[in-house]
Amino acid sequence: MKTLIRENGAEALIGLLVVLLAAWFVSFAWSRTGGGGPADAIRVKALFPNAAGVNIGTDVRVAGLKVGTVAAQTLDPASYQVDVTLAIDPKLKIPKDSTAAITSEGLLGSTFIALVPGGDTTPLKNGDTIIDTQGSIDMMSMIGQFINKSGGDAPAGGGTLAETPATGK
Structure with missing residues (x-):
């Protein structure tokens, strides 16, 4: 047994x-x-009506500083909205009437939940629900709408023949 340990000690370590x-x-x-x-x-x-880009561990920020993370998310069967549980630093006294919005750091940046503190003197406590929320914005659909409506109300291909100047004949 001792020879086995001596021979295989390096592998065991x-x-x-x-x-x-x-x-x-x-x-x-x-x-x-x-x-x-x-x-x-x-x-x-x-x-949230739409929580695209939000996962467990996503940052929760106030004024750009991380104050917590997303701890859980489920689909609410009654309203078909995403029920997101936020784990917030207990040292902060965030007002009860605060708002939450899903946003990103830019076009290619990461997604996070931004809390905007309200004016209530009562702070949020365990089990409270933030009522005023804004879901994530679908950037691809916005870009598609911009591209499809970039020509205004005029039909594609310019005007009609009646709008062309006369040739003088």
């Missing part, structure tokens, strides 16, 4: 290092993707 590295990677990935958010986070819900 390398195997142990690989397992430890894999455990560290799983822990790192879990924390970077939100992993459900911190245990002490304030969990509030928001109903």
